[in-house]
Amino acid sequence: MPELPEVETVMRGLQAALEGRVIRRAAVHRADLRRAFPPGLAARLTGARVTGFRRRAKYILMRLDGGDSVLFHLGMSGRMLIGPAGVHDVPRHEHLTLETEDGWWVGFIDPRRFGCIDLVATAAEDAHGLLAGLGPEPLDAAFTPAVLSAALAGRRSPIKAALLDQGTVAGLGNIYVCEALFRAGISPRRLAGTVAGARAVRLVAEIKATLTEAIAAGGSSLRDYVRPDGELGYFQHAWKVYGREGEACERCPGPPACPGVCRIVQSGRSTFYCRATQR
């Protein structure tokens, strides 16, 4: 379920488990996800101390002493599992296992294999090819209505597609785009270039609020960001429109007075929205 809030929560879980710790053992079980793991990954990790973490868009950067950062992307189905180290079977689809000197095991699992792992010099993280083209962080103060309007100006794709474009604003995925557009009262089909002025003000505010609330829900629903089953960072969340086709939205009476939340397909992805309140 990894969009920005989930990635943020996973990162905080990794932080709690790994920051300041030395990696005693690193094992690569399968080295070909979306792209090949970098050569020497396990060797680079073994014996390294984890000095810190950073999130950029949906990417997690784990910084090691010695000047390298490990770049993680969870793709569609990536997860992190944590538990006590020791003898255990490697779970199906666990591609990378880390063991710390103080006895923790962290596994990167990705059945669908759309995720990726890479190494990048910490001093040049933002120059990495996967990060270089990203738009602003939506929760940064620098992400303003003026910045969003400028990025959308002249674009003739639907606003839904423009917000999924990580170069417009970084970290939103299908769910949070649907949610933010609903809250802002903007139709996902509206041409991106027409989102300006008051609409942009509203949209920026709702993007920030939607993400902030989801991150808070993620943190509060987990003790130290780890579930009892050892999974980091995923949590249940009540969406207002996502996955709610045919239900009444909170601003409408619902059927039969109003058709309720409808589902359409845009750029091959499901979009959920309310025809009555989103314009």
Add this chain to the structure above:
DNA sequence: CAAGAATCCTGTCAGC
């Protein structure tokens, strides 16, 4: 050049 479609891969779930 921009926008949309196709694509990678596996798991899950609804329907028959």
Add this chain to the structure above:
DNA sequence: TGCTGACAGGATTCTT
């Protein structure tokens, strides 16, 4: 129960 097809939260690459 078993099979089949639709669908899935992403991002890149190929077509139009």
